[in-house]
């Protein structure tokens with residue numbers, strides 16, 4: 236019978252057999268799949284695993300801490316955090332075009348991850364001579380949080396492959412040859428969540444809704460700046476808090492909050508005129524993100540979100556609701 240306990244036990248044994256005493260590298264995004272995959276490998280081979288987390292500064296409130304503190308506390312994983320916030324901000328300076336932003340974020344991410352991966356590999360190379368058993372073997376494996384639907388979609392394939400042949404794998408060093416270890420490749424999303432809970436992965440990560448790799452960078456319509464990120468991060472945190480409080484997290488696939496940074500409108504607050512920015516709420520219901528419908532969030536909840544955001548977030552004086560399905564709209568605005 237399928238229990239998360241049995242599955243964990245079986246996968247742990249498979250990973251141990253596969254990896255032996257080699258070292259393993261894993262890129263953490265803060266999402267469900269990479270987190271559960273890392274936790275499984277950690278359970279199997281302990282400190283033979285090193286995780287790398289690139290903080291690009293485009294994450295939502297609390298997300299970096301969730302990885303850096305909660306996840307590490309819960310799993311005991313060896314984590315390298317790269318603070319690349321300044322680097323991404325400079326690279327994005329002056330850029331408003333959505334595709335351009337996506338390209339820049341993707342490119343910078345690869346560069347930062349490559350460098351971190353090289354550093355990890357170098358740190359663990361040639362350590363065999365001193366006889367330290369844990370470090371006798373160079374880094375050879377890369378963990379991927381590939382799920383069963385991804386495997387089916389790409390027409391199957393063996394567990395080990397040259398990294399170049401896998402495009403779903405963001406940010407891979409081209410000149411480093413890894414064998415891929417994909418412990419979740421027989422699981423569906425709901426099973427991955429059960430396994431994550433079994434392994435003690437924090438619930439905030441296990442139940443996380445989808446969040447795009449380019450993060451808040453593609454939820455600011457206009458140039459991305461530190462100030463605008465701070466505004467959006469606050470508005471997003473309020474919307475998430477109220478949707479969670481209303482018990483809507485499982486009903487809503489995700490709810491992007493978008494800052495229209497190049498738009499201003501007139502408002503009135505207290506006894507003064509304001510001239511601030513609108514934010515858009517984009518709650519959607521979906522099965523697979525290929526199509527989506529806008530979620531009919533109860534008016535009282537929308538009202539609470541709207542009044543909190545306009546009261547608590549400086550520079551935002553208007554909250555609007557996106558009532559477009561996909562198609563014709565995409566889920567994200569950029």
Ligand code: XMP
Pocket residue numbers: 445446447448449489524525561564565566567568
């Ligand atoms: P769209 O906007 O195309 O989004 O309807 C569909 C789903 O994909 C997510 N998304 C991304 N995820 N990297 C990701 O990992 C990306 O560049 C990216 N762009 C969109 C989006 O949040 C939605 O769940």
